[in-house]
Amino acid sequence: MKHFTHIADVGRRGAYELIERAQYLKRDGLGERFSDRLLAMLFFNPSLRTRASFEAAMVRGGGNALVFDVGKGLWPLETVDGTVMNGDKSEHIREAAPVLGRYADALAVRSFAKLEDHDVDHADKLMRSFREFAGVPVVNMESAREHPCQGLADLLTLRETFGDLRGLPVTLTWAPHIKPLPRAVPNSFLLTAVALGCKVSVAYPPGFALHEGVLAEARKLSFAGGGHFRVTHDQQAALEGAAAVYAKSWGPKSEADVTAFPDWSITPEHLRTASGDAFFMHCLPVRRNLVAADAVLNSEPKKFLDQAENRMHVQAAVLDWLWNG
Amino acid sequence: MKHFTHIADVGRRGAYELIERAQYLKRDGLGERFSDRLLAMLFFNPSLRTRASFEAAMVRGGGNALVFDVGKGLWPLETVDGTVMNGDKSEHIREAAPVLGRYADALAVRSFAKLEDHDVDHADKLMRSFREFAGVPVVNMESAREHPCQGLADLLTLRETFGDLRGLPVTLTWAPHIKPLPRAVPNSFLLTAVALGCKVSVAYPPGFALHEGVLAEARKLSFAGGGHFRVTHDQQAALEGAAAVYAKSWGPKSEADVTAFPDWSITPEHLRTASGDAFFMHCLPVRRNLVAADAVLNSEPKKFLDQAENRMHVQAAVLDWLWNG
Amino acid sequence: MKHFTHIADVGRRGAYELIERAQYLKRDGLGERFSDRLLAMLFFNPSLRTRASFEAAMVRGGGNALVFDVGKGLWPLETVDGTVMNGDKSEHIREAAPVLGRYADALAVRSFAKLEDHDVDHADKLMRSFREFAGVPVVNMESAREHPCQGLADLLTLRETFGDLRGLPVTLTWAPHIKPLPRAVPNSFLLTAVALGCKVSVAYPPGFALHEGVLAEARKLSFAGGGHFRVTHDQQAALEGAAAVYAKSWGPKSEADVTAFPDWSITPEHLRTASGDAFFMHCLPVRRNLVAADAVLNSEPKKFLDQAENRMHVQAAVLDWLWNG
Numbered sequence: 007m008k009h010f011t012h013i014a015d016v017g018r019r020g021a022y023e024l025i026e027r028a029q030y031l032k033r034d035g036l037g038e039r040f041s042d043r044l045l046a047m048l049f050f051n052p053s054l055r056t057r058a059s060f061e062a063a064m065v066r067g068g069g070n071a072l073v074f075d076v077g078k079g080l081w082p083l084e085t086v087d088g089t090v091m092n093g094d095k096s097e098h099i100r101e102a103a104p105v106l107g108r109y110a111d112a113l114a115v116r117s118f119a120k121l122e123d124h125d126v127d128h129a130d131k132l133m134r135s136f137r138e139f140a141g142v143p144v145v146n147m148e149s150a151r152e153h154p155c156q157g158l159a160d161l162l163t164l165r166e167t168f169g170d171l172r173g174l175p176v177t178l179t180w181a182p183h184i185k186p187l188p189r190a191v192p193n194s195f196l197l198t199a200v201a202l203g204c205k206v207s208v209a210y211p212p213g214f215a216l217h218e219g220v221l222a223e224a225r226k227l228s229f230a231g232g233g234h235f236r237v238t239h240d241q242q243a244a245l246e247g248a249a250a251v252y253a254k255s256w257g258p259k260s261e262a263d264v265t266a267f268p269d270w271s272i273t274p275e276h277l278r279t280a281s282g283d284a285f286f287m288h289c290l291p292v293r294r295n296l297v298a299a300d301a302v303l304n305s306e307p308k309k310f311l312d313q314a315e316n317r318m319h320v321q322a323a324v325l326d327w328l329w330n331g
Numbered sequence: 332m333k334h335f336t337h338i339a340d341v342g343r344r345g346a347y348e349l350i351e352r353a354q355y356l357k358r359d360g361l362g363e364r365f366s367d368r369l370l371a372m373l374f375f376n377p378s379l380r381t382r383a384s385f386e387a388a389m390v391r392g393g394g395n396a397l398v399f400d401v402g403k404g405l406w407p408l409e410t411v412d413g414t415v416m417n418g419d420k421s422e423h424i425r426e427a428a429p430v431l432g433r434y435a436d437a438l439a440v441r442s443f444a445k446l447e448d449h450d451v452d453h454a455d456k457l458m459r460s461f462r463e464f465a466g467v468p469v470v471n472m473e474s475a476r477e478h479p480c481q482g483l484a485d486l487l488t489l490r491e492t493f494g495d496l497r498g499l500p501v502t503l504t505w506a507p508h509i510k511p512l513p514r515a516v517p518n519s520f521l522l523t524a525v526a527l528g529c530k531v532s533v534a535y536p537p538g539f540a541l542h543e544g545v546l547a548e549a550r551k552l553s554f555a556g557g558g559h560f561r562v563t564h565d566q567q568a569a570l571e572g573a574a575a576v577y578a579k580s581w582g583p584k585s586e587a588d589v590t591a592f593p594d595w596s597i598t599p600e601h602l603r604t605a606s607g608d609a610f611f612m613h614c615l616p617v618r619r620n621l622v623a624a625d626a627v628l629n630s631e632p633k634k635f636l637d638q639a640e641n642r643m644h645v646q647a648a649v650l651d652w653l654w655n656g
Numbered sequence: 657m658k659h660f661t662h663i664a665d666v667g668r669r670g671a672y673e674l675i676e677r678a679q680y681l682k683r684d685g686l687g688e689r690f691s692d693r694l695l696a697m698l699f700f701n702p703s704l705r706t707r708a709s710f711e712a713a714m715v716r717g718g719g720n721a722l723v724f725d726v727g728k729g730l731w732p733l734e735t736v737d738g739t740v741m742n743g744d745k746s747e748h749i750r751e752a753a754p755v756l757g758r759y760a761d762a763l764a765v766r767s768f769a770k771l772e773d774h775d776v777d778h779a780d781k782l783m784r785s786f787r788e789f790a791g792v793p794v795v796n797m798e799s800a801r802e803h804p805c806q807g808l809a810d811l812l813t814l815r816e817t818f819g820d821l822r823g824l825p826v827t828l829t830w831a832p833h834i835k836p837l838p839r840a841v842p843n844s845f846l847l848t849a850v851a852l853g854c855k856v857s858v859a860y861p862p863g864f865a866l867h868e869g870v871l872a873e874a875r876k877l878s879f880a881g882g883g884h885f886r887v888t889h890d891q892q893a894a895l896e897g898a899a900a901v902y903a904k905s906w907g908p909k910s911e912a913d914v915t916a917f918p919d920w921s922i923t924p925e926h927l928r929t930a931s932g933d934a935f936f937m938h939c940l941p942v943r944r945n946l947v948a949a950d951a952v953l954n955s956e957p958k959k960f961l962d963q964a965e966n967r968m969h970v971q972a973a974v975l976d977w978l979w980n981g
Contacts, residue, residue: 044712054422055430058397062369062434065395070715072708090945092834097704097941100953101960105705105940108965109712184417290430291422295415303425310426315433379747380755383722387694387759390720509742615755616747620740628750635751640758 010324011133011146013154013194014223018201018231025162025202028316028323036322039330040069046110047147050076050117050132055290056147056155059317060114067322072110085135099135107141112328116147119188121260127151127188128217143328145321148190151220156289156313157194158320161202163287163313164250172203172232177248177280179241180210181297182271183264186257191289193220195252200224200233208237209244211267214258241270248280250309252287253297272298274305285309335649336458336471338479338519339548343526343556350487350527353641353648361647364655365394371435372472375401375442375457380615381472381480384642385439392647397435410460424460432466437653441472444513446585452476452513453542468653470646473515476545481614482519483645486527488612488638489575497528497557502573502605504566505535506622507596508589511582516614518545520577525549525558533562534569536592539583566595573605575634577612578622597623599630610634660974661783661796663804663844664873668851668881675812675852678966678973686972689980690719696760697797700726700767700782705940706797706805709967710764717972722760735785749785757791762978766797769838771910777801777838778867793978795971798840801870806939806963807844808970811852813937813963814900822853822882827898827930829891830860831947832921833914836907841939843870845902850874850883858887859894861917864908891920898930900959902937903947922948924955935959 009015016024045064047057057073064071076083083102084095091098106113115136119127127150136144146154161171168174178195192208193216199206208216221237228234238244245251253272257264277284286302288310294300303310334340341349370389372382382398389396401407408427409420416423431438440461444452452475461469471479486496493499503520517533518541524531533541546562553559563569570576578597582589602609611627613635619625628635659665666674695714697707707723714721726733733752734745741748756763765786769777777800786794796804811821818824828845842858843866849856858866871887878884888894895901903922907914927934936952938960944950953960 042716044715046708054399054427058371058399058431058434061395061397065369066367070711072711074704074708084944088945088950091943092946096943098944098953100944101940101942101964102704104958104961105964106708108961109708109968290426292426293416293421294409294423294425295413296417300413303423308429311429311433314426314430318434379724379752383696383724383756383759386720386722390694391692615751617751618741618746619734619748619750620738621742625738628748633754636754636758639751639755643759 007143008328009137009144010154010328011137011144011149012152013157013197013201018227021158021198021201024158024320024323024327025165027326028158028162028319029165031322031326032319036063036067038068039326040064040067043069043329044110045069045071045112045114045325046106047071047073047114048076048116049074053116053147055314055317056116060147060321063318063322063325085132100139103136103139104141110142112143112145112325113140114145114147115149117149119150119190121186121188121257124217124258128219145324145328150188151190151193152197153190153194154198155317155321155324156191157198159313159316160195160252160287161198162316162320163309164204166312167309168249174204175207175248176204176250176252177207177209177244178252178254179244180214180270181253181255182268183255183293183296186260186262186264187255189216189256192216192254192256196220196224196235197227200235201227201231203232205233206235207244207248208235209241210239211270212239213262214256242279245276245280248284250285250287251277251280254289255297271296272302274299274301277302287313290314332468333653334462334469335479335653336462336469336474337477338482338522338526343552346483346523346526349483349645349648349652350490352651353483353487353644354490356647356651357644361388361392363393364651365389365392368394368654369435370394370396370437370439370650371431372396372398372439373401373441374399378441378472380639380642381441385472385646388643388647388650410457425464428461428464429466435467437468437470437650438465439470439472440474442474444475444515446511446513446582449542449583453544470649470653475513476515476518477522478515478519479523480642480646480649481516482523484638484641485520485577485612486523487641487645488634489529491637492634493574499529500532500573501529501575501577502532502534502569503577503579504569505539505595506578506580507593508580508618508621511585511587511589512580514541514581517541517579517581521545521549521560522552525560526552526556528557530558531560532569532573533560534566535564536595537564538587539581567604570601570605573609575612576602576605576609579614580622596621597627599624599626602627612638615639657793658978659787659794660804660978661787661794661799662802663807663847663851668877671808671848671851674808674970674973674977675815677976678808678812678969679815681972681976682969686713686717688718689976690714690717693719693979694760695719695721695762695764695975696756697721697723697764698726698766699724703766703797705964705967706766710797710971713968713972713975735782750789753786753789754791760792762793762795762975763790764795764797765799767799769800769840771836771838771907774867774908778869795974795978800838801840801843802847803840803844804848805967805971805974806841807848809963809966810845810902810937811848812966812970813959814854816962817959818899824854824899825857825897826854826900826902827857827859827894828902828904829894830864830920831903831905832918833905833943833946836910836912836914837905839866839906842866842904842906846870846874846885847877850885851877851881853882855883856885857894857898858885859891860889861920862889863912864906892929895926895930898934900935900937901927901930904939905947921946922952924949924951927952937963940964
């Protein structure tokens, strides 16, 4: 059974084909390709873009989506095997996942990293459990480890702007925040960008490294696809020559001080350091004057709006690939 | 770009045409006029009728609606420009509105008056910000200042009952409650009724005036359309001769004592004071034996149920006008 | 007007025909039989299966469903007549029900037993009020007294397995839990099973009796349909010879100690006591190693997944019967 929970599900070539398919669907519309299709969406964490873009993709293709907020309308789920379930969790994923799979044609799941243990987050157990038990294709709407639909949307945005992505210099830079955030977005941008052939400069202050497992996977994708990445603590050096500057805050763990490097916040000067017409990228939501200055966010081209819109198109492509081959 | 956030968007003639269109759609059905249309609905405050009637209008016309409860499934939104966003609001309306506009064909927004400052409520900043940033038509599902779809539904109900509305005597009376409520409903009933030619008697106890800006707008609409209104603190005088009695509680500000005038609660005697067959109107939800007596609410004709149903029909007309001309 | 809130709405023959209709719809699909149909669903209590299975049935038949969580997006409802509504409830069911009935083609309602007073729960006032006021067909998604769609799904599962149900020996056994649960599920299983001709052995520890009114109704249905049931406190005796073992926890009232009988938790030994190939049934969610052991839940045939899937099919049959005759 096909799933789309990690970039490894499709590899370098599959990622390329999904972006091509998304471009085609964006141009020609979805027709009725999701008629009779039902997507069940489970949110362990809140969402605006993700929910709206998946629902929009489904209904614009003639299908339907069910939305469940775990812990609100939905019982909390147990995921550990062998537990005596006498606590607050009244249902096990071993039942909840296959039951939803009986009603829907695919499950989409969002569950953020807990930021307590690098390796636990990286192992992505909840997402892998849904794959194991759902009985239908599972789609990742951001897991502890990856946010692969965001990665595809980011790269579709670059492809629409630049065409051929091979050798394109882009910067992925850490940014300040009020609290440590998961690394699924930077992970997926890095992995997808190198898979598509970009040259990625990753910059972050000491102590904010990405997980070694992600870097290893990025290295493998680089070799295969001609992409390249380097890692540095020097934001200025990472910015030089970049065609696009992707800013994103992340913390490695919940106790990290993400307010200690205010100069990493993106200003028009940072973009000028990059290149004459470098543009700002972000997955949104973005905290203004913390992650990036008003002057950056108010300037054209607002590619971050294209990134958001492209979520809908790449997700339509993913669902079309899962269901229609 | 067309919007429907205030009665001023359509004026006297436009309001009349929307009611005519609603009558037509109510009789003949919606067909597939909303096929391929997606409405995104944002609720900053809870809703029964509004949500159900908009969703029903969309799906009965072959379209779809997305529902977002701000602060639950959706991140809280910042609306002030220039803020350093290091508080509880993680997204600015400058991003949230256009992103939803990329997915949906219109945004519908509900955000009640805060009742802290008359002029702030009257300025209706949030609704105007959505108009500015959404990139698609915006519909008002009750804002700080107006509830124009309710106003249209109220007048459609009167038109179904009386036909020609010119010169029709109706009373809009304040009623007791447990807490001060926004004035969007009385504002919109007054504005729409005078625009359609009714003679409106507005009655409220001292201290519960409507905003002068609304009265000024009502005066202008009166002159243009033949309607008329007067304001009084004498509920009995306001009731005399009325064909319909619209009761609604409102407070001017959050500290007002809305329990101090229990006699303003509508009883069968109040209706008899009005006219032999005067009927009771209300936007619902209505607190029984506080706003109006059981004997009023249990009597035919329950026009308040027609008012609620007509929400669906006028909203279908509004969306049809926004999208299909 | 037809409703489906209690097994008494259809009787023995009607229950049989709904299960036959569900089998037919499960095999042949729903086509467009719900096109132009809108189901409004009101949840006073949370739900996974019920919501997903009703929504799935609606959209797979070409229709739509609206979901309202009372107390969250929806105002709390008053149900007592004559009240001065100056408390936390801002709308009376006398208005809320008919208003939703103006928008939707049927109302589905979930509201659990309060477990404070046997007779109050048994009287099922909220569900009966919706029937009285909605103006459209009402469907029970689990009320204080019954969960008739679950009962139909359970019996469809037995019918798929065994064909003719007349004389089929099945056991309904109480199980431990962390807190007292409503009796709607055991009530409906018992009533539907005897109506369809099963021989039901009901076992529970002293103090956990079902309501006498349900037993009386089960007795009547037994006489009419050839079914039979007996009640015992001896779980072992009840299990012997059973083709299927339906375990479910219930408390009679909120102060009952439902942890006092750990041996009633179902293990593989219990199933072997029943018969060589007896299988485990449960309505889900099930607390593992409390209601039943992992070894029971991890074994094939996982008929409880079929029970869950069959919710969708029997509900499609119920809606089809209500709307299309």
